[in-house]
Amino acid sequence: MVEYNKVTDEVVKKLVAICGEKYVTDSEPLRYSYMARGIMGLEAVLPEVVIRPANTEEVRKILMVANDNLSPVTPAAGGLSGGFALPAIEPGGILMDMTRMNKMEVDTENRVMIVEPGVRCGDAWRIFKKKWPEWAPPIPDGAPPGATILGDAIERGFSLVTGRYGPQADMIMGLEIVLPSGEMFRTGSWALDGAKAFYRWGVGPNPDGLFLGSQGSMGIITKAAVKIVPHPHFKTIVAYGGDSWEHIIEPAWAIGKYEMGISDNTVMVQGGNWPLVMTRWPKSNVPLDYKFYEKIGIDEYWMNSEVWAHSQEELDFTLKRIDEIYKDYEVKKKTVCKQQQLHPKQIASRLKKPNLIAVPYGLYEAGFLFITWYCPWLESSKMMEEYCAAMENYGFPPTMWVASIDHARQAIVMPILCFDSSKPGIYDKIREFNIETTKSFLKQGWINYRPDPFVHAPLTFSKSKDYYRMLVKFRKVLDPNLILHPGRLAIPWASVTDSPSPLEGE
């Protein structure tokens, strides 16, 4: 068991010497203001001190102080879709609020932008609109304006064009990383003094995969070079309904498997079921029966395709081919996948980025949690069927969202667990639900996107022992005292679970 030390007054003084009094606080109310339970995770421990560094050098010095004192450090800027990267275990240690580090540089010639951790989607979008309207900033689709580009990218979240390019992590061209030792390095071609971030694999071999998805537990990323893509002006949404998960998943695969042409134009493919509409409103003030939703034209299941093109002709051709594929599918499967007649306002609303689409699930019962899983695209129907049944079994509405990653190679499956956060025992019930579904899904070879430290991570690594052994070895090279965001990725193991460690006996 790793023993961490409390943040003492002496440590606080050292932190003040680095960032200045104005940017360090151990005020209890201010520390509580950083709390978040819900949306991306339910585990949060109060940090002992919050610090707001201005640059990489300050981050480096803070980490050295923390490392000397064996104090945990958790970096956070805008969070992901709202869930901060909060400490998961006691003592809370140092929360590094990265919002002051908000510089960005854009290089349209090399189609890359460099962002610091605090660059928020809303600000990047605003600046691109005026300065680089022909380019799309690499913001996450579906995240609110306060979410950060870097927070999304390093967690391998969504981009605007995930259906075409894969997760945001695939858009990374280089990282600047600071380690607890105070060492700093860059990855990709950026590692070479004076070189641009133009080649991800760089001077090679490229270690950046260790940091993407690490939840800040391998090193602190102080800059990232991320690809930018053109932002064409011919865009629309087409949506097709279906009577089952299978009947919305399979035609989307039929489009995605082309890989090029119309498949490339279809930059985002995402869908869901009718409770996705219902649970955006208070349970006591919205119809709970599908009949109402059917009447207002909402299919039981549907899939949206967001299409980008450089000309009207290209757009029309793509839409025509998509429609033909759906029609062929209807004949082949003897089913109906009706195209929804979207009002221009509905199209505009679905094209809007960044947006608040993920936010209103708090209205249903004042509590919700996104639990996200990856699986091969065609297996997602089975996963969603099983998930919805389990949700109903536990008394949750079966609200489900799904999206394609990289031409329908993988699916991101996301149940939105709406719950009454004031109900006694509710968090235990969620945990029970989470354990049951996780065990089943892992057996079927599906993986969690951002593993919960207390449920997903231990269960997953118990079934991938060799990988976990190597992960811990890498971690100990980068962060020998395990001060970075401890608990995440089940490191140290004993801090999050009583179950036998995959390293037992070593």
Next chain:
Amino acid sequence: MTSLEELRKINARCIHCRACQYAYSNEPDREGADEEYTGMMLSCPGGNFYGWEGYFNSGRMWMARAFLEGDLKPSQEMLEVVEACTTCGLCAEQCTNYIDTVDIIEELRAAIIESGVEPLKRHKMIGDRVLEEDKRNPYNDPRSDRTAWHDGSVDDKNMKVAYYVGCTGAYRQQGVAKHTASILKKLGVDYTVLTEEVCCGSPILRTGQKDIFKKVMNENLEMFKDFDLLVFSCAGCFRTFKVDYPKQSGKPLPFKVAHTLDIAYDLITEGKLKIEKPYNKKVTWHDPCHTIRHIGLAIEKEILEKSDNWLLDSRKAAKAKEAWYERPREVIRAIPGMDFREMYRIKGNSFCCGAGGGVKTQFPDMANDTARERIKEAAATGAEVLLTSCPFCITNFNDAVKSLKKEEEETGKDLSAVGSKLEIVELLELMDQLLD
């Protein structure tokens, strides 16, 4: 709802998405003139000034939750953070979870004080003055002078209409009170003012001193109960009577209430009032939070509270709110000769003047910084005049212009591009000048 406990479940809707830190958080493609005024803008006065999460609404909602759960104990330190908020309500406007952020912040302040923490020094001072029998106002002025500005009807209980002047009109901006009196006369409204009038309690409620608030509320309700209509010139008093009195007393108002501009609006839209004199200036308009956003949000909420299907009725509610936001613009557009230019952040997304919620009294630097940001936005329209209708906005903007002028003197820089030459004008004053 009149306690933090009653708001527990509404507070629990917060997912810490931080959309509330932005104006136009759901309008990323809103077109503006330049990179600064385009799309979404970070627009929380407290958060922008202090930077820490706890000064943004998003952080305050989680402090409220920790307080409700008993994890965060009330303290002077906590009150300091919670009070550094203008309660402008920009956050409530952004929240797609319909969280009553202003109510939660005000009730959190009250709960901290009710737990035994002393109100902040300057807030306590105004509370004490409002209680003192020979004052009953936050300005430390004699109660006997309350109607000294007025040469018309006083204490005539036979009148159907009373003009609730408010402390600022009575003691600090008598010009506004006189202009309002004059407008009412020109519009044919017979009214009286009451010498016994006491502070409406707005600054007292905003700063969490609920016991004092309830006392003045009950006194005013009793005093004015036999009138048919109360008219106002002060945005804060109007909001307090219209929104807070029914909420805090649990009863509907025994009289109707109207801001003087509403009376003008009704007459203009009914075609009964026409402004003939031109005002040949370049003008922009600042929406006072109290009379515009707060009332708009209350209208929206009232519709939703009666609805059993928010999915269908939310649009209707939003439309009614938007219609309210349009009203002062209808009045302004009725003024001939004016070159009217909107600022970027307007209506529900208007950026606060920085004075509200007890901030001007207790946190003058934050108030000044916020006002300067708004003045800069006004100047960016090319306007010569910044028009508004709220005594606190007027005072804070004038102070900001003064501070810019002082800076110009000290540095020799020309700060006209950020508002040093802006003329701050109360719309009621202008209306009076233009009406025959």
